Structure formats: structure tokens, C-alpha cells
Amino acid sequence: MVETSKFGKRTKLVHGGTRRSQYNEVSEAIFLTQGFVYDTAAQAEKRFQDLGEDEFIYARYGNPTVAMFEERMALLEGAEDGFACASGMAAVNGAVMSFLKSGDHVVSARALFGSCLYILEDILSRFGVDVTFVDGDDLDQWRAAIRPDTKMCFFESMSNPTLELVDIAGVAEIAHSVGAVVVVDNVFSTPVYSKAIEQGADLVVYSTTKHVDGGGRCLGGIILGTKDLIRGTVEPYLKHTGGAMSPFNAWVQLKGLESLDLRVRAQTESAGVIAEALEGHDKLEKLIYPGAKSHPQYELTQRQIGAGGTMVSFVLKGGKEAAFRFMDALEIAIISNNLGDAKSIVTHPATTTHSRLSDEQRASLGISDGLIRFSVGLEDAQDLVADLLNGLAQA
Numbered sequence: 001m002v003e004t005s006k007f008g009k010r011t012k013l014v015h016g017g018t019r020r021s022q023y024n025e026v027s028e029a030i031f032l033t034q035g036f037v038y039d040t041a042a043q044a045e046k047r048f049q050d051l052g053e054d055e056f057i058y059a060r061y062g063n064p065t066v067a068m069f070e071e072r073m074a075l076l077e078g079a080e081d082g083f084a085c086a087s088g089m090a091a092v093n094g095a096v097m098s099f100l101k102s103g104d105h106v107v108s109a110r111a112l113f114g115s116c117l118y119i120l121e122d123i124l125s126r127f128g129v130d131v132t133f134v135d136g137d138d139l140d141q142w143r144a145a146i147r148p149d150t151k152m153c154f155f156e157s158m159s160n161p162t163l164e165l166v167d168i169a170g171v172a173e174i175a176h177s178v179g180a181v182v183v184v185d186n187v188f189s190t191p192v193y194s195k196a197i198e199q200g201a202d203l204v205v206y207s208t209t210k211h212v213d214g215g216g217r218c219l220g221g222i223i224l225g226t227k228d229l230i231r232g233t234v235e236p237y238l239k240h241t242g243g244a245m246s247p248f249n250a251w252v253q254l255k256g257l258e259s260l261d262l263r264v265r266a267q268t269e270s271a272g273v274i275a276e277a278l279e280g281h282d283k284l285e286k287l288i289y290p291g292a293k294s295h296p297q298y299e300l301t302q303r304q305i306g307a308g309g310t311m312v313s314f315v316l317k318g319g320k321e322a323a324f325r326f327m328d329a330l331e332i333a334i335i336s337n338n339l340g341d342a343k344s345i346v347t348h349p350a351t352t353t354h355s356r357l358s359d360e361q362r363a364s365l366g367i368s369d370g371l372i373r374f375s376v377g378l379e380d381a382q383d384l385v386a387d388l389l390n391g392l393a394q395a
């Protein structure tokens with residue numbers, strides 16, 4: 001195994017966590033196996049009693065390819081450990097459900113990805129967990145909602161699709177004053193820019209389906225944190241409830257990690273160029289890019305992640321009709337709902353990802369009919385700008 005903890009991020013992303021088989025292969029092996037053979041009955045007995053480093057029993061508990069992926073992600077995040085999951089939602093569910101029991105109280109930001117909202121709003125209430133929703137960007141609301149029996153604070157550090165930031169350090173200070181754990185869904189901030197753990201997050205969750213895969217191939221997710229929390233609380237829940245990541249998906253995303261830093265930085269640079277080109281455009285009611293000085297949380301963005309990220313949102317004048325004309329006119333960007341992909345992706349949240357919400361909920365989250373979410377890909381920035389300007393001209 002290569003010891004990479006002393007090296008920089010890109011070196012960790014290429015070499016971190018590598019485990020070579022007896023063949024000394026260059027490309028990481030896919031251990032497409034559900035189980036492992038014991039030399040003797042006594043060895044099987046011992047492994048079930050006391051699982052050593054790099055020993056495996058069953059792929060629902062752990063697998064060498066998945067372990068490589070977990071270790072590489074943990075190195076990137078600066079976390080002690082990680083548990084990889086079948087999808088981002090398996091990771092969110094695992095992080096939330098492994099900690100909570102009936103009677104607990106949770107404070108959550110209101111602006112959440114639809115499936116996250118379903119877990120926090122619909123599922124938790126069925127099990128007697130009381131959840132208070134707040135405007136994530138308002139620390140006073142977090143302070144007012146917190147109670148002595150609050151067990152968890154949950155939020156997306158940069159919200160989907162309106163790109164509002166939640167101050168991780170600010171919420172962590174409030175949460176930790178009553179001993180609550182801070183769970184951060186950090187997808188939009190990306191693991192490249194994240195400093196969530198030093199800022200106070202106890203568990204950092206990613207859908208690795210997004211930037212980590214980067215090519216729209218596989219679902220994946222991961223929960224990162226201290227060895228204590230991951231092995232003591234998260235793993236027992238996940239290994240018995242079956243949220244494990246497939247070794248094949250782990251392999252695809254392990255290879256995705258090799259180029260993650262380069263890709264995300266290139267996408268962020270293009271996002272900045274696009275935001276600048278669209279700022280003040282007369283077909284737009286509003287442009288939202290956390291890396292733009294016009295963003296109300298520009299200072300917090302710089303302090304928290306030091307970059308604007310790979311997503312640009314904007315509101316067209318003329319509502320849904322204008323938004324649809326704009327999307328249909330685009331030549332390069334595809335209409336879909338993934339993000340962090342090599343291909344630029346345009347999404348109309350009000351009629352797709354957030355169509356389940358009521359009109360009132362959408363209004364309170366700023367998801368108007370003219371809102372577009374744009375995931376910046378790896379194409380030439382100038383081609384994307386031209387495509388977007390042409391789309392706006394036809395909107």
C-alpha cells in the first residue's frame with residue numbers, strides 16, 4: 001500500500017488507498033466477489049471475532065476495491081475513515097438513521113434535494129423523530145431551533161438549485177454546544193474544495209454519482225468522519241441494512257478520482273467565465289453564482305470553500321415558456337438532471353427535480369418557473385458561453 005498522507009491532493013487522488021494483488025497490477029483491480037475464502041475453520045472463526053486491517057468477510061461489510069475507494073476519499077477529505085454506499089441517498093439515509101432514535105430532535109435546513117427532504121420530513125416523522133426546519137443561511141434561526149435534546153443538525157452546504165451557502169463553522173458551533181452531530185451533504189461544494197471537517201462537520205456525505213464519477217456512469221455515495229463515528233455508529237447500521245457500494249461502481253469511481261481535481265477546477269474556471277458573460281443579461285431576472293461578487297454570500301463562499309463551484313443558476317424573464325424555449329435552443333448542453341458530469345447539463349428544477357413540492361414550498365425556496373440550473377461540463381468555455389447566449393436570444 002502506498003503511504004500518501006504526506007503528499008498533496010492530486011498525488012493522493014492518483015495513489016491513495018491503492019492495494020495491489022499478488023500480480024502487482026498498475027490499474028487497480030476490481031474484486032468482483034461477494035465473499036472471501038478462509039484457509040481454515042479457525043481462521044474463519046477469528047475473522048468473525050476480530051476483523052483485522054485489510055481482512056474481509058462479505059462484500060456487504062467491505063470489499064478490497066471498495067476499501068481502496070473509501071481510503072482515497074477519506075484522504076481527499078482529510079477524514080479518518082469512510083463508508084462507501086450504493087448511492088448518495090443510501091449515504092444520506094445511513095448517516096441520518098444510524099444516529100437517531102424515536103424521541104430525538106433534529107434541526108435541518110429547509111432547502112434540500114428532494115430525496116433528502118423526503119427522509120427528513122416524511123420518514124423521520126414516522127419513527128417519532130421531531131424535525132425543525134430553518135432557513136439554512138440564517139444562523140439566528142439555527143440558534144432559536146436548537147434544543148438540549150437536539151441530536152443532529154443536517155444541511156446541504158450549498159443548496160440545490162439556488163446555490164445558497166450554509167455556514168458550516170457557524171452551525172457547528174451552535175450544534176456542538178448541545179452535543180448534536182453535524183451532518184453535511186457537501187455535493188455542490190465538491191470534495192475538491194471542501195474543508196468541512198476542520199470547519200466542524202462531524203459527518204460529510206457525498207453523492208459520488210456526481211463530480212467523483214464525472215462521466216454519468218455509476219451511482220455511489222460515501223459517509224466520511226472519525227473512525228469512531230464511522231466504525232462505531234455508521235458501519236453497524238449500513239452493513240446490516242445493505243447499503244453497500246458495488247465493487248464495480250467503486251472501481252469506476254476510484255478511476256474517476258484520479259482526474260477529479262483537474263476536472264472540477266476546469267469546470268469551476270468555466271463556470272466563472274459563464275457567470276461573467278451572463279451577468280446583467282437583459283433576458284435574465286437574476287444570476288446566481290457563489291463565485292460572483294454579486295452573490296450575497298460571496299464572502300462566506302470564499303471563506304468556506306475558496307471557489308465558486310461548478311454550478312450556475314439563473315432566472316429567465318418570462319417564466320416556464322421562456323425557460324423551455326431557452327433549453328430547447330441549446331446545442332451543446334444536454335437536458336438532464338445529473339450534475340458534475342463532463343457534459344454540461346441544463347435542468348428546469350420546477351418541473352423536474354422539485355416538481356413534487358407544492359407551489360408554496362417552491363416559492364419559499366426561490367424555485368420559480370424561470371429558474372434554470374446549469375452544471376458546467378468540460379467543453380470549451382467559449383463554446384458554452386456562445387451556446388448559452390444563443391439560447392437566451394431565442395428565449
Ligand SMILES: *Cc1c(COP(=O)(O)O)cnc(C)c1O
Pocket residue numbers: 087088089090092113115116156160185187188207208209210219220221
Ligand atoms: C444527487 C444528490 C443526492 C443523491 O445522490 P444519488 O447518488 O442520486 O442517490 C443527495 N444530495 C445532493 C445534494 C445531490 O445532489
